[in-house]
Amino acid sequence: xxxxxxxxxxxxxxYYRDFQALKDIDLDVPAREITALIGxxxxxxxxxxxxxxxxxxxxxxxxxxGEVTYHGENIYAGQVDVTALRKSIGMVFQKPNPFPMxxxxxxxxxxxLHDNLSKAxxxxxxxxxxxxxxxxxxxxDRLKKSALSLSGGQQQRLCIARALSVSPDxxxxxxxxxxxxPASTMKIEELMGHLKQDYTxxxxxxxxxxxxxISDRTAFFLTGDLVESGKTDEIFSMPKDKRTEDYITGRFx
Amino acid sequence: MRPYNAFLGVHMKTKNIVEKTMQAVFFALGMVTIIAVxxxxxxxxxxxxxxxxxxxxxxxxxxxxxxxxxxxxxxxILPFILTSIYSTIGAILIGVPIGLMTAIFLAKVANPxxxxxxxxxxxxxxxxxxxxxxxxxxIVLVPLVQRTFAxxxxxxxxxxxxxxxxxxxxxxxxxxxxxxxxxPREYEEASFxxxxxxxxxxxxxxxxAAKSGIxxxxxxxxxxxxxxxxxxxxxxxxxxxxxxxxxxxxxxxTAIAMELSYATGFQRQTLLSIGLVxxxxxxxxxxxxxxxLKRGYKA
Numbered sequence: 001x002x003x004x005x006x007x008x009x010x011x012x013x014x015y016y017r018d019f020q021a022l023k024d025i026d027l028d029v030p031a032r033e034i035t036a037l038i039g040x041x042x043x044x045x046x047x048x049x050x051x052x053x054x055x056x057x058x059x060x061x062x063x064x065x066g067e068v069t070y071h072g073e074n075i076y077a078g079q080v081d082v083t084a085l086r087k088s089i090g091m092v093f094q095k096p097n098p099f100p101m102x103x104x105x106x107x108x109x110x111x112x113l114h115d116n117l118s119k120a121x122x123x124x125x126x127x128x129x130x131x132x133x134x135x136x137x138x139x140x141d142r143l144k145k146s147a148l149s150l151s152g153g154q155q156q157r158l159c160i161a162r163a164l165s166v167s168p169d170x171x172x173x174x175x176x177x178x179x180x181x182p183a184s185t186m187k188i189e190e191l192m193g194h195l196k197q198d199y200t201x202x203x204x205x206x207x208x209x210x211x212x213x214i215s216d217r218t219a220f221f222l223t224g225d226l227v228e229s230g231k232t233d234e235i236f237s238m239p240k241d242k243r244t245e246d247y248i249t250g251r252f253x
Numbered sequence: 254m255r256p257y258n259a260f261l262g263v264h265m266k267t268k269n270i271v272e273k274t275m276q277a278v279f280f281a282l283g284m285v286t287i288i289a290v291x292x293x294x295x296x297x298x299x300x301x302x303x304x305x306x307x308x309x310x311x312x313x314x315x316x317x318x319x320x321x322x323x324x325x326x327x328x329x330i331l332p333f334i335l336t337s338i339y340s341t342i343g344a345i346l347i348g349v350p351i352g353l354m355t356a357i358f359l360a361k362v363a364n365p366x367x368x369x370x371x372x373x374x375x376x377x378x379x380x381x382x383x384x385x386x387x388x389x390x391x392i393v394l395v396p397l398v399q400r401t402f403a404x405x406x407x408x409x410x411x412x413x414x415x416x417x418x419x420x421x422x423x424x425x426x427x428x429x430x431x432x433x434x435x436x437p438r439e440y441e442e443a444s445f446x447x448x449x450x451x452x453x454x455x456x457x458x459x460x461x462a463a464k465s466g467i468x469x470x471x472x473x474x475x476x477x478x479x480x481x482x483x484x485x486x487x488x489x490x491x492x493x494x495x496x497x498x499x500x501x502x503x504x505x506x507t508a509i510a511m512e513l514s515y516a517t518g519f520q521r522q523t524l525l526s527i528g529l530v531x532x533x534x535x536x537x538x539x540x541x542x543x544x545x546l547k548r549g550y551k552a
Contacts, residue, residue, distance in 0.1 A: 058445060083450055085448075097442070109447065162447065
């Protein structure tokens, strides 16, 4: 049986001390699809994304109620192994953030943490990950060079390769193209089209055209509420909520 | 209508004069440091070289005996050079792990309130005069070392190493802590997002990313350890032996301090030569420090 929804948020609330950043979010993320989270700045879309791999744990003063299930298991339950969770649910950040190491070491970092691989296995894994991120051909001759010598777009694809290296199931992308030029953005969007064959992708974007171009489903956030979610073409062609319509037609945000 | 001339006028001239004067003042005061360094260098070279020339550079540096006041004097400073190197290495071996761990604790682990308390302690440690370190070393550490190892005297190289390793802590801690705190949060987040634990992230991402700054802290510690006089004088026993961990020893700095008050003539000149050797060591350390810092800014 094919599992339909790989991640489900139920009545999820998040507080930064006294401020409620997420209000009773119910959202299902279907497997092998791209789900886009859209909304104006400060609406909670990135915060929501970071609840899915518990990156909010790192911020002091965050309190979460409700639940997020991954393969049916609540990831906020007591005995969850957060490192194993983050290995399965990878993340790509807004600003390309390769480690100040070689290209090879960037990709090998994750696998070295979790498995004891031979040199040959590691080489193979690095190549597969870089191919998966459509970067192999550009860097195969300079794997030992610093990752910081790459262009911004290449750095971001390296970060995608790095995320793929630990064989995740889900990829969370937090505005992955907002710091990139249009040509690099196009490459990454193209790459995402390939990635969804093997991975479930959740992407935060403030670029509505991008959401419309690449995603299968869209969720619209506003001031901590999930206003509306559904198939992307429906959301963009006939939004049910007036606020969604106002946002996607560019009346605010 | 004078749309542009409105910006000119008498007060502009005054402003210019003030500007020029201030620049001259800044320049002059900046020169004070250079003059001081140049004077010290010239003094040491001019006064340090004659004795070295008479003894012979090699005999001076490699001679194992120092009998400056005997009937048959010998002026070999190898024991002092080695003592300075050994005590510095010893202090670094003990002080760096403690200092680096403390820096990691302050920058990455401790909650802000506890970090502030520890930080205050570190700053206080930095402010304690070296004579106080020496005094506490003399009263507390030296007898303790003597009893622990059943020695005739506790004023030995080991005691100096222990005192120095505490003295270099504040410098190592504050420089390393700053370097660690400056590691971009994004690097650490990327590591966590790959399923790394906090410890893995600290040792595999944060520390390597801050390595130039940490290296600068270590070099600073080396400089402090090799240049320290008072505390070492009070706990090391000051016998011009070839160094041994459990015996009294005399370093380059204390060799000068021991005899300077009464030395005259040629003996005094040899002390200045020791000063020149020490100066060369410190210069080398500073060059390494500058190199480490520059590399730090590039990365």
